[in-house]
Amino acid sequence: MENCVLKQIYVEENTPLRVCITVEDNSVEILLFQEEKCWKSSVAKENLQHFANEHKLTIENYCQNLLEYIKTSSPDIKYVFNSEEFIINRLLKGALTVKYFICKVQKTRYVEHVEQIMDKFYFENLKLLENVNIFKKANEELTDCKNQCELKLKQLVAQKKSDESEQFGQFLLILNEKKRRIQHLTELLEVFKKGRPISNPEVKVGKQKSKKGAKNSATVQKKETISESESDDDDDESSLGHNTTDDESIEKSKSASPIENKPSTSTETFDFLEDDIAQSHMLPKRAKHSKPEENIVVVPKSPPKTEEVETQQQARSPGIDLSTQQLLDML
Structure with missing residues (x-):
C-alpha cells in the first residue's frame, strides 16, 4: 500500500515503537504499538494544511514527506512519544530542531486494531496476488509472442541467407558468362583489326552444292x-x-x-x-x-x-x- 506505512522506530532512550500511518483523502490516521498497548490519533485535513503552510509545501508533498521520514528512519529525524502526544522533529544546520509533525494520541484496544491491520494487509495481499497472476499471464503471453517472433525472425534470416546465396551464385554465373563473352569478342576484334591471313583460302560454298547436285x-x-x-x-x-x-x-x-x-x-x-x-x-x-x-x-x-x-x-x-x-x- 503506497498510502500506508508500518515501521518500527526508536524513540528517546532507545525504546522501540511500531508506527502505522495511513494517509487518506481528508485525514491522516496514526496507530502506535508498544508491547501490548495501542494508541490512536486522527489528524484532520485542516491541521495538515496548517503544517504544510508552515513549511511552505502543498498538502500532498507534506504527506509524502511524512511517509518518507517514517519509512527511511533518517538520522536527521527524531521521534518523541509520551502518553499524550507524538512528535516528529527534523534537525537543521547548527543543531536546530523544527517540529515537522505533532498530534495528540488516545489509548485504545490493542487486539482490535491489530486485527484491523492484519485484515487490511490480508486483503491488500490478495489484490496484489491477483495483480501478480494477471501480470504472470501477461508475461507468459508476451514470452510466447517473443518466442514466436524470434522463431519467425530466424526463419526469415535463414530464408534471406539462402536467397542471397542463390542470387550470388546466379550473379557469378552471369558474370563469368559475360566475361567469357567479352573475352571472345575482344579476340574477334583483335583478329578483325589484324585482318584475315592470306594463307587461309576462301571457302566456296556454291561448288560444294553443285557437286552434291551432280552426284x-x-x-x-x-x-x-x-x-x-x-x-x-x-x-x-x-x-x-x-x-x-x-x-x-x-x-x-x-x-x-x-x-x-x-x-x-x-x-x-x-x-x-x-x-x-x-x-x-x-x-x-x-x-x-x-x-x-x-x-x-x-x-x-x-x-x-x-x-x-x-x-x-x-x-x-x-x-x-x-x-x-x-x-x-x-x-
Missing part, C-alpha cells in the same frame, strides 16, 4: 537405267512363262495381286504384209497381264523420280489393242 542426278540416272533393265527382264520372264505352261501362269497370277480387267493385247508385234505361209496359220497367244511383282529399288534422297520415269516410259510405249476377229480378218 544426286548421276545416282538418279543410274537408278533409272537399272529400273528400266529390270522392268524389261520382268517382261521377258513373263512372256516366257506364258509360252511354257498355262498352269504355272495361273498359279502365279493367283499368288500375285488381283488382276485388273483390261482389253486383250499382244506383247509381240507381227508383220502381216510378209508372205510367210509357214507362220500364217499360227495365231499369237494372248498375253495375260498380271500385276508384276514390284521390284523395290532404294534410291537415296530422291525415290519418287524412278517412279515418274517408269510411268513416262509406259506412256511412251504404244500398246496394240486388237481383238481375235480383227486378227483373223487380217490373215
Whole structure:
C-alpha cells in the first residue's frame, strides 16, 4: 500500500515503537504499538494544511514527506512519544530542531486494531496476488509472442541467407558468362583489326552444292537405267512363262495381286504384209497381264523420280489393242 506505512522506530532512550500511518483523502490516521498497548490519533485535513503552510509545501508533498521520514528512519529525524502526544522533529544546520509533525494520541484496544491491520494487509495481499497472476499471464503471453517472433525472425534470416546465396551464385554465373563473352569478342576484334591471313583460302560454298547436285542426278540416272533393265527382264520372264505352261501362269497370277480387267493385247508385234505361209496359220497367244511383282529399288534422297520415269516410259510405249476377229480378218 503506497498510502500506508508500518515501521518500527526508536524513540528517546532507545525504546522501540511500531508506527502505522495511513494517509487518506481528508485525514491522516496514526496507530502506535508498544508491547501490548495501542494508541490512536486522527489528524484532520485542516491541521495538515496548517503544517504544510508552515513549511511552505502543498498538502500532498507534506504527506509524502511524512511517509518518507517514517519509512527511511533518517538520522536527521527524531521521534518523541509520551502518553499524550507524538512528535516528529527534523534537525537543521547548527543543531536546530523544527517540529515537522505533532498530534495528540488516545489509548485504545490493542487486539482490535491489530486485527484491523492484519485484515487490511490480508486483503491488500490478495489484490496484489491477483495483480501478480494477471501480470504472470501477461508475461507468459508476451514470452510466447517473443518466442514466436524470434522463431519467425530466424526463419526469415535463414530464408534471406539462402536467397542471397542463390542470387550470388546466379550473379557469378552471369558474370563469368559475360566475361567469357567479352573475352571472345575482344579476340574477334583483335583478329578483325589484324585482318584475315592470306594463307587461309576462301571457302566456296556454291561448288560444294553443285557437286552434291551432280552426284544426286548421276545416282538418279543410274537408278533409272537399272529400273528400266529390270522392268524389261520382268517382261521377258513373263512372256516366257506364258509360252511354257498355262498352269504355272495361273498359279502365279493367283499368288500375285488381283488382276485388273483390261482389253486383250499382244506383247509381240507381227508383220502381216510378209508372205510367210509357214507362220500364217499360227495365231499369237494372248498375253495375260498380271500385276508384276514390284521390284523395290532404294534410291537415296530422291525415290519418287524412278517412279515418274517408269510411268513416262509406259506412256511412251504404244500398246496394240486388237481383238481375235480383227486378227483373223487380217490373215
